[in-house]
Amino acid sequence: MSREESFFDSRDAILAAIPHRPPFLFIDAITSWTESEIVCTYRFKEDEYFFAGHYPQTPIVPGVILLESAMQAGAIFTSRLLSSEETKTKAPVVGRMNDVKFKSVVRPGETVEHTVVLTERMAGAYLFGAKTRIRGKLAASFEFIVTMANVSGVD
DSSP states (O other): OOHHHHHHHOHHHHHHHOOOOTTSOOOOEEEEEOSSEEEEEEEOOTTOGGGGTSSTTSOOOOHHHHHHHHHHHHHHHHHTTSOHHHHHHEEEEEEEEEEEEEOSOOOTTOEEEEEEEEEEEETTEEEEEEEEEETTEEEEEEEEEEEEEEOSSOO
């Protein structure tokens, strides 16, 4: 098995790529990764903390959490563009979101697939287009920018 294939199967590799941790880590697997695109999945577990208060009688994934999950895929993509030294001193942050559209509700127990495409790279900022699908149907789409912020204490 190649290093790349083992990366896709490794939760440890996801944890090494971004500083996010449970209960705010919303990527389970990387299913493909090219020079311009990453595809990741996440299954929203029935016991996620936000379901207790977000429409508790008929819980749905909050839109901001759905977007966060897709942006974490973009952050993972960005980590591959940095040197190992940069990943120790910088963390991915969102600089902007545009054209956010929600098309389908996501419920507990459902798995989303995020396709995130790098559309432009400019002086330390990365513009992505994201499409999130559930059962093959579009659930959300938007554009966002990731930049790297200097931070301390990021493991």
